[in-house]
Amino acid sequence: MRLLVADVSGKDEEKRPLVIVNPKIVATGDDASVYEEGCLSIPDYYAEVERPASVTVAYQDAHGHKHELVAEGLLATCLQHEIDHLNGILFIDHISRLKREMVIRKFRKLAKERAEKPAL
Numbered sequence: 700m701r702l703l704v705a706d707v708s709g710k711d712e713e714k715r716p717l718v719i720v721n722p723k724i725v726a727t728g729d730d731a732s733v734y735e736e737g738c739l740s741i742p743d744y745y746a747e748v749e750r751p752a753s754v755t756v757a758y759q760d761a762h763g764h765k766h767e768l769v770a771e772g773l774l775a776t777c778l779q780h781e782i783d784h785l786n787g788i789l790f791i792d793h794i795s796r797l798k799r800e801m802v803i804r805k806f807r808k809l810a811k812e813r814a815e816k817p818a819l
């Protein structure tokens with residue numbers, strides 16, 4: 700099973716988690732949009748990523764019922780980001796090689812510093 704839960708509601712809005720099982724992007728719009736993305740897998744790093752502005756996603760809900768969703772705006776970006784995760788792809792895989800290598804170097808350095816620190 701490939702599963703994601705997404706909620707793009709605002710801070711003061713009612714929460715609307717979307718449970719998406721076995722998603723597949725079946726169509727993408729012609730227009731592109733750019734969002735500054737971040738990710739819990741890569742803390743404190745944000746970068747502009749260009750993706751299709753709209754996507755059609757086929758998926759099953761928590762009860763196994765099939766659905767197709769046309770997403771635009773933030774939800775379209777969020778679903779593409781999360782579906783990428785299910786495919787082993789991170790948002791830094793969509794930025795320039797130079798920027799990606801800078802991020803990887805930074806995290807390698809951090810990991811080395813933490814490994815060298817004596818355990819408390």
Ligand SMILES: [Zn+2]
Pocket residue numbers: 737738739740780784
């Ligand atoms: Zn992420």
